[in-house]
Amino acid sequence: MEHIIKAILPPKRPNGKTVVVFEDGRTRKYLPQTVQDQGLYPGRCLSESELSALEEANSALSAKQRAVRIISASAVSKGDLQRRLTQKGENPEDAKNAVEWLSDLNLLDDAETARQIVSRGVARGYGAERIRQMLYEKRIPRQYWEEALETMPDMSEALMTFLEKRLGAEPDEKQVRSAAAAAIRRGYTWSQVREALEKLQAE
Numbered sequence: 001m002e003h004i005i006k007a008i009l010p011p012k013r014p015n016g017k018t019v020v021v022f023e024d025g026r027t028r029k030y031l032p033q034t035v036q037d038q039g040l041y042p043g044r045c046l047s048e049s050e051l052s053a054l055e056e057a058n059s060a061l062s063a064k065q066r067a068v069r070i071i072s073a074s075a076v077s078k079g080d081l082q083r084r085l086t087q088k089g090e091n092p093e094d095a096k097n098a099v100e101w102l103s104d105l106n107l108l109d110d111a112e113t114a115r116q117i118v119s120r121g122v123a124r125g126y127g128a129e130r131i132r133q134m135l136y137e138k139r140i141p142r143q144y145w146e147e148a149l150e151t152m153p154d155m156s157e158a159l160m161t162f163l164e165k166r167l168g169a170e171p172d173e174k175q176v177r178s179a180a181a182a183a184i185r186r187g188y189t190w191s192q193v194r195e196a197l198e199k200l201q202a203e
Contacts, residue, residue, distance in 0.1 A: 031065065034058040063094035067102055075116045078108050079139030101152045112138045121187075125158040130187025134144040137167065159188055167200070177194035 009019040011033075017029040020040060030040075038054055046054065059114045063085055070076060070084055078099050085095035117138055121131035128149060135145050166179035176197065183193045 001048050003048075003051050004196040005040060005042050005044045005046070007042055009167070016018075019043055028055075030054070030058045031061055032063055032087070032182060033065075037061075040077060057093050060094045060097065063090040064101060066090060067095075067098040071102065071107060075113045076108075077110045077113050077138050079141070081108065083139065097193045111144045111147065113138070114142055114144040115151060118148045118151055122152055122158075125155070125186065126161055127159070127187030127189070127192065128152060129189065130185075154186075156192070156196065159183060159192060160199065161194075162186065163196055163200060 004023040006023045007021040011018055016030050020030055020035070022028070032053070034057055038057060040113065052053045052081075063074060066085060066088060067081060070081060071121045071123055076084070081102075082095050082099045083100060086092050090098075099108065114135060117140065118131055121134055124133075131149065131152070132145065135148070140148075163179050166182060167175055171179070174197050180190075180193050180197065183196075184190060186194075
């Protein structure tokens with residue numbers, strides 16, 4: 001079966017897709033780069049295999065372009081990037097290939113991403129346990145966790161500051177329990193929280 005292109009309509013908005021109209025009335029949306037790379041033009045006749053190859057090329061390019069946009073916006077691990085691509089509707093195989101493509105270009109580095117996540121957690125005043133949770137959520141392979149966590153500074157002052165803000169001048173027992181629970185949710189251990197509370201009480 002042959003598929004003859006009747007018209008090619010440019011995108012209606014920036015970063016939009018080109019609409020390819022076939023003589024049988026069907027329409028398909030492709031990335032402008034796909035249209036250019038595949039040499040599409042009105043009057044061109046595509047065989048069934050050529051149309052299938054066109055669809056595959058457009059799908060692969062879509063995953064790559066989306067992957068580039070994601071890593072340009074934030075640091076992500078390989079696993080997290082692949083998950084986000086498939087969640088956005090990209091073909092799972094194309095998502096996997098896009099991640100491998102960026103890895104080959106040295107644009108994805110799980111060890112560096114782990115260090116950035118730890119740095120972000122430190123800036124927010126989190127304890128080690130909360131930062132471990134962040135590494136897990138971002139799908140950082142565990143072999144990079146400890147090396148990244150070794151870059152953490154002593155967070156005892158951050159914990160003290162957090163508790164001071166929560167407790168005020170003369171806290172009652174309920175406020176102390178609430179502040180301790182909040183600190184534990186931020187990733188501090190009970191022993192760290194207890195030590196900080198004892199120091200505040202002494203002061």
